[in-house]
Amino acid sequence: MKTIRNFIAGEFVSSGATFEKRSPVNNEVISTVAEASREDVDKAVASARTALRGSWAKIPLADRSELLYAVANEMTRRFDDFVEAETADTGMPASVARHAFVPRGAANFKIFADMVKNVPTETYEMATPDGKGALNYSVRRPVGVVGVICPWNAPLLLMTWKVAPALACGNTVVVKPSEESPQSAALLGEVMNTVGIPKGVYNVVNGFGPGSAGEFVTTHPGVNAITFTGETRTGAEISKAAAVGARPVSLEMGGKNAGIIFADCDFDAAIEGTLRSSFVNTGQVCLGTERLYVERPLFERFVSALKAGAENMKIGAPFDASVAMGPMISHEQRNKVLSYYKKAVEAGATVVTGGGVPTVSPELASGAWVQPTIWTGLPENASILREEIFGPCCHITPFDTEEEVLALANDTTYGLSATLWTSNLSRAHRMAGALEAGIIWVNSWFLRDLRTAFGGMKQSGIGREGGVHSLEFYTELKNICIKL
Ligand SMILES: NC(=O)C1=CN([C@@H]2O[C@H](COP(=O)(O)OP(=O)(O)OC[C@H]3O[C@@H](n4cnc5c(N)ncnc54)[C@H](O)[C@@H]3O)[C@@H](O)[C@H]2O)C=CC1
Ligand SMILES: O=C(O)/C=C/C=C(\O)C(=O)O
DSSP: OEEEOEEETTEEEOOSOEEEEEOTTTOOEEEEEEOOOHHHHHHHHHHHHHHHHTHHHHSOHHHHHHHHHHHHHHHHHTHHHHHHHHHHHHOOOHHHIIIIIHHHHHHHHHHHHHHTTSOOOOEEEEOOTTSSOEEEEEEEEEOOEEEEEOOSSSHHHHHHHHHHHHHHTTOEEEEEOOTTOOHHHHHHHHHHHHHTOOTTSEEEOOOOSTTSHHHHHHTOTTOOEEEEESOHHHHHHHHHHHHTTTOOEEEEOOOOEEEEEOTTSOHHHHHHHHHHHHHGGGGOOTTOEEEEEEEGGGHHHHHHHHHHHHHTSOBOOTTOTTOOBOOOSOHHHHHHHHHHHHHHHHTTOEEEEOOSOOOOOGGGTTSOOOOOEEEEOOOTTSHHHHSOOOSSEEEEEEEOOHHHHHHHHHOSSEESEEEEEOSOHHHHHHHHHHSOOSEEEESOSSOOOTTSOBOOEETTEESOBSHHHHHHHHEEEEEEEEEO
């Protein structure tokens, strides 16, 4: 069993209270985690403030960028440790951690280490009445101490997506990992010390939301900006906290994303992509497609191929290389998902496959397992089609026209992503332009260029991160006007 401590001013520390982290695979306690008190958060913020004005500020941009490359390289050297941490905490198949989420952790540091050196700012020469003129130019400055509040579904990827640009821009951070996934953030503390990131630049405080470390960080007056990924309801609470002191906030929140499959698509690619978009990481992906719309001539064939694909996915423990789907993160999440499985039946859904708990080997029986599930036949106002379930499930609705499916896809309070499968380029352009979502994929899913804007419309988010958009959030742009 591991002991996970807070990481403050370059030291692993704990001050009393602890909580248990249980394995999603078998419900055994896998670590005891130090819960940060308000005083611990005070210390973390103070250490971040000291580094912001001191050691970190003194390092020139090019050297800062080199240091972040060193972080990425050390993460790669400790690749297996990160895979172990991610799979132990979340139950995700090791293959998913290995091929997608852990490499993205290192990639996040490299992209922003490069980007921060290559972004120009603006200059304007202006006329003045005396004819001598003036010169305006702008510079970027760090926003300050950034509070980073993270979810559990892709802990390393989503944390480094914020920490890396924050540090690249010269900020310091106080990270609050999810209570469900504390390991990777602690491991990153070891990496920071190994490569010589100054003490206090990266701090980690563990705990929960309200009345615990999450609230202590987001309400702390010494935190200058807050970046959050998680549920829409939590984001709304964090917005309120950020309003005190008029602090900038970036919110990446839930989704109820549509996958739209036209009859002219590459069928095999659409099935393969949809199996991933609906079921990878046991459906615990904010970009996942829980609402599928299939053009009527293809409907029966698509439903039956997706069913076959879902039934073919091996469910089991993360380190078995043949496993395609692990457990849910916790029994709490499983119960939430199973309650939707029940609601679907009560609302009159046809259960195409799944709908319950799979049979697993006796040593896994206490884990948080659910079956991948496909429904058809529900009306668009059913809760299954309106609320984010965040599980391995999708509902498939047939459609007849482009206008009809566009209206259906946009009829949601969310707007994170949408996925289109079609070989008609004009239609792809038309639909992509009209869909109300921050990220549109055509004939692909989760294909990520880290220079692009990432974020959601409507209740899926406020602001964009990624590429220069992250630099906008993590810096203050200052104009300097010089009268010549
Ligand atoms: N748009 C995006 O990029 C992504 C969004 N998500 C969303 O995240 C959710 C799943 O993650 P969860 O961890 O369950 O989200 P959550 O909102 O329950 O928790 C996220 C983090 O916020 C903290 N927290 C909770 N209440 C708080 C409060 N009042 N003040 C400060 N901190 C608080 C939690 O301890 C945790 O660290 C899903 O809704 C999913 O769609 C997940 C990944 C990506
Ligand atoms: O690629 C990103 O920046 C975000 C990815 C989000 C997930 O991996 C997730 O929600 O699981």
